[in-house]
Amino acid sequence: MNGMSPIVKATTKVFMGFITVYSLNIIAYGHLTPGGGFAGGTMWACGFILLVLAFGKEDAFKIVSQRAASVADCLAAFTFLLVAILGISAGGFFVNFLSKGKEFNLVSAGTLLWLNIAIGIKVSACLFGVFVALAIFKRSKTSSEVQ
Amino acid sequence: MTPYLLCSLIFAIGVYAIIAKKNLIKIVIGLLLLEYAVNLLLVLVGYKSGGKPPIIVPQNPSTANFVDPLPQALVLTSIVIGLGITALMVALCIRLYEKYKTFDISKIKRLKG
Amino acid sequence: MNAHDILPLFVGIPLGAGFLLPVIALLWKKLVDILAVLAVLALVVMALCVIGAPSCIYKMGNWPPPFGVNLVLDPMSAMMVLIISGVSFAVTLYSVSYMTKFTSKPYYYSLLMLMIAGMNGVVLTGDLFNMYVFMEVGAIASYGLVAFGTEHEELEASFKYLVLGSLGSGFIIFGIALVYSNTGTLNMADMARIISAGGLNRLITFASALFLMGFGLKAAMVPFHAWLPDAHPSAPAPISAMLSGLLIKALGVYAIIRLFYHVFGLTPGSEYSYILMGLGLLSMVVGVILAVGQWDFKRLLAYHSISQMGYVMLGIGLGTPLGLLGGLFHLLNHSAFKSLLFLCAGSVEQSTGSRQLRELGGLCHRMPVTSATCSVASLSISGVPPFNGFWSKLIIIVAAVQAAFTTVPGTVQAGYIVIAAVTVLVSFLTLVSFVKVQKYSLFGALPDRLSGVREVSTVMCIAMIMLAVACIGLGVLSPFVLNGLVAPARDALMDGQSYIRLVLGG
Numbered sequence: 001m002n003g004m005s006p007i008v009k010a011t012t013k014v015f016m017g018f019i020t021v022y023s024l025n026i027i028a029y030g031h032l033t034p035g036g037g038f039a040g041g042t043m044w045a046c047g048f049i050l051l052v053l054a055f056g057k058e059d060a061f062k063i064v065s066q067r068a069a070s071v072a073d074c075l076a077a078f079t080f081l082l083v084a085i086l087g088i089s090a091g092g093f094f095v096n097f098l099s100k101g102k103e104f105n106l107v108s109a110g111t112l113l114w115l116n117i118a119i120g121i122k123v124s125a126c127l128f129g130v131f132v133a134l135a136i137f138k139r140s141k142t143s144s145e146v147q
Numbered sequence: 148m149t150p151y152l153l154c155s156l157i158f159a160i161g162v163y164a165i166i167a168k169k170n171l172i173k174i175v176i177g178l179l180l181l182e183y184a185v186n187l188l189l190v191l192v193g194y195k196s197g198g199k200p201p202i203i204v205p206q207n208p209s210t211a212n213f214v215d216p217l218p219q220a221l222v223l224t225s226i227v228i229g230l231g232i233t234a235l236m237v238a239l240c241i242r243l244y245e246k247y248k249t250f251d252i253s254k255i256k257r258l259k260g
Numbered sequence: 261m262n263a264h265d266i267l268p269l270f271v272g273i274p275l276g277a278g279f280l281l282p283v284i285a286l287l288w289k290k291l292v293d294i295l296a297v298l299a300v301l302a303l304v305v306m307a308l309c310v311i312g313a314p315s316c317i318y319k320m321g322n323w324p325p326p327f328g329v330n331l332v333l334d335p336m337s338a339m340m341v342l343i344i345s346g347v348s349f350a351v352t353l354y355s356v357s358y359m360t361k362f363t364s365k366p367y368y369y370s371l372l373m374l375m376i377a378g379m380n381g382v383v384l385t386g387d388l389f390n391m392y393v394f395m396e397v398g399a400i401a402s403y404g405l406v407a408f409g410t411e412h413e414e415l416e417a418s419f420k421y422l423v424l425g426s427l428g429s430g431f432i433i434f435g436i437a438l439v440y441s442n443t444g445t446l447n448m449a450d451m452a453r454i455i456s457a458g459g460l461n462r463l464i465t466f467a468s469a470l471f472l473m474g475f476g477l478k479a480a481m482v483p484f485h486a487w488l489p490d491a492h493p494s495a496p497a498p499i500s501a502m503l504s505g506l507l508i509k510a511l512g513v514y515a516i517i518r519l520f521y522h523v524f525g526l527t528p529g530s531e532y533s534y535i536l537m538g539l540g541l542l543s544m545v546v547g548v549i550l551a552v553g554q555w556d557f558k559r560l561l562a563y564h565s566i567s568q569m570g571y572v573m574l575g576i577g578l579g580t581p582l583g584l585l586g587g588l589f590h591l592l593n594h595s596a597f598k599s600l601l602f603l604c605a606g607s608v609e610q611s612t613g614s615r616q617l618r619e620l621g622g623l624c625h626r627m628p629v630t631s632a633t634c635s636v637a638s639l640s641i642s643g644v645p646p647f648n649g650f651w652s653k654l655i656i657i658v659a660a661v662q663a664a665f666t667t668v669p670g671t672v673q674a675g676y677i678v679i680a681a682v683t684v685l686v687s688f689l690t691l692v693s694f695v696k697v698q699k700y701s702l703f704g705a706l707p708d709r710l711s712g713v714r715e716v717s718t719v720m721c722i723a724m725i726m727l728a729v730a731c732i733g734l735g736v737l738s739p740f741v742l743n744g745l746v747a748p749a750r751d752a753l754m755d756g757q758s759y760i761r762l763v764l765g766g
Contacts, residue, residue, distance in 0.1 A: 009233050038227060077279040085272060091266035094321040130234045165423060174423060181430045192441040203627055223391055228396045235403055239419050246412045255416050258490045
């Protein structure tokens, strides 16, 4: 798979930054505006998929490799569980033990910010991994005739 | 009454697609229709006529007249579950096509008895 | 360390192990086996700690009920957690050696841990939507595990299982939407309070029918059983043991018990009682008739799973204290002997390469441990004293006869006597079927092409011996087990008001 024409590649180089910043904004302000970890993570995964589609498999995997996605997936999920277990020190599982500062700020919901970030990383890595697993599946010779 | 009837109609169309269609992909689409019908019903259950979105903004910190936010959280979880099941089903369809060389479910019948 | 503080760890430890194992596999492969066995061993130790403990609730995030999600520990949940941990430990030990011939063993352990976390979450939670989420976690992990070998039949079986399982889940969440729109709450104790105060209206009855369809599909009751005879034989042997021994009970039968006894209010002689008894009777008869003609070892065991789940449904549907005691005890016994039977079938398949009964024979000379444990399990499932199956089937039959005299005082309902007679007949047919299994696979002459078979590895033998000791122990020590483990669960279920007081009053 070679990727697409140079126009698409140049546009992707510009857009990848916008997509990443926008999706991180949706993830980080999840406790104030609609969105949160899952919606932002899906958008970020779409950014990675755009990379694979525009640049082709080999070049895209130099930027974000499959193994990195798998490790990030597992570690982010484990971070979610770790934040929940750390709440036991403050009274119970999942208790919101960080400080809740002034209202309507970024740091105003305690552990919700870190849970959103963990979910965002996990969902983006997971959806990218699913796309890669489905798309790079090697086809045998006989299956290419029936469409 | 109308939300219940219309969502049940979409649910029934999804069940019809699972039962009566022979192509694997059409069965997958039927299952998607079924899940989205249920998600739609769950969101519509929380609606109050004349209600506002359940977001607290600094200009208006009161919670009067909000629609019910709990079904919206339930639907978010349900959509994620549907996504996981769809990804697994599509992966299975690809592998089944590799092994059996067809998408027709009446030909994928090695297990009998 | 009291029972209250370790409740969330029942879900937290398997989840953490499931998330970490693929990362650890990149560093050091041998650590994966040790870590998986240690995690399940920790679960067994914790399950033994909570058995005698007083009932309590755990507020997640310190949100009080009915606003927050709670974990509820009552004797029924304690019994289910013990069953899940015990069988999971034996299966994990067995799969250390059995799964070496498959690639990607760390992903197998990860999915297995997620399935255990899902089942533990279902039995411990007090919130209806939380039960649905954990049920989906366990079910999706099992869909992946059934297709693990990626051969023709496994993929076909997994696709069929997936579509039907998702259809069942669709029915369940439709029911949840209807119940939420009517009662306004998702907490099961709060729902029980509202329904017992206001009575059942038509929407709640329709929702209960949807729940019966959805959870009945997960529990493989007869109109909804079509996925089980394909899915359970095609999975690798330890996963067949987990599916048949735990998943259809924790996801299907436990949810039906919890909903119909606490939330919807089942009493002997009500319509729910007749419906559950009818479904149980149908499952028993259809399962055993279809099982008698099978020649594939694992497919025969899968049909017998349907039949034995019919016994449990019959005991639950009777609604009398003795009937519920018999149903719960048969649930406990069936986990032990059905898992052992599937593990024995797996070791036979690994040594001889075949599952067809006509091609086997005379294995008792070459595989002593497998054949001894297989005989123990076959005698248990057929209901031969002093093994455990006999006591639970006897209690169910006696309860059916007792219900003939006590349902309407002063008259004898002949229908219950017919039910008891059918139960005895099904037990006889089960014995016939397993005598056939014993004759063709274990005794008889050893065919020439099987003259080189050897016993399976030590770890697998230890797992099978553990479950066989459990079968014999549950049978011989049945008075102690009944009084200490099953009777408190039965008392907690029959008294609905104490459940409401436990969750909402505390």
